[in-house]
Amino acid sequence: MNITLKNLLLPFLLTLAIFATKDIGSEQLNKIVAKVDPRQVVCLAKNIYYEAGNESTEGKAAVARVVMNRIHAGFGKNPCQVVYQSTVITRDDEEHRVCQFSWVCEGKDNPNTHSQQYQSSLLVAYNVLTYDMYQEVIPRSTLFFHNLSAEIDSSWPYRKVKQIGNHVFYDKKHKQ
Helix, strand or coil, X not given: CHHHXXXXXXXXHHHHHHHHCCCCCHHHHHHHHHHCCHHHHHHHHHHHHHHHCCCCHHHHHHHHHHHHHHHHCCCCCCHHHHHCCEEEEEECCXXXXXXCCHHHHCCXXXXXXXXXXXXXXXXXXXXXXXXXXXXXXXXXXXXXXXXXXXXXXXXXXXXXXXXXXXXXXXXXXXXX
16 A cells, blocks of 8 residues: 555655745755655645645644644654544443544545645645644644534633634643
8 A cells, every 4th residue: 555655646746846846956855755754644634634624724734733733742753643543431331432633533534635625635734744834823832623613611621822714723731
């Protein structure tokens, strides 16, 4: 599967790198392309697609930055580890799987890769992983978000940082 995935993504990534870096030499371009693991780009793109596929670029970037912030905070070593992180909890003698991102527990894993939403999610993921773009969208301390349609318990301990589109973003500092 790795070879297939790489063969599918490499031409796309090379094209993006060429158009995004007009003043870059071929040696530097090779370093950039070698640095980006296509599997990590796909994991991040899927998460952006399922969590914020219909959002603006800023909304998509904020979701991507949360994943990167979680890597820096030790949730995982790479986007795939963060995105697919889950745990099993026992409540009322029943085991329940709890995921960091709801779509993972819902078993969604095959987005329409030809859709505009996925393509724009892929581009944001690529830019975040290759160029560390969109750092200004949310602070590095931002580790959580939820959709406005989610019911949040009043005991939610985290501080609201920003609302972008249909998502509210939080950091770990306790609300005042």
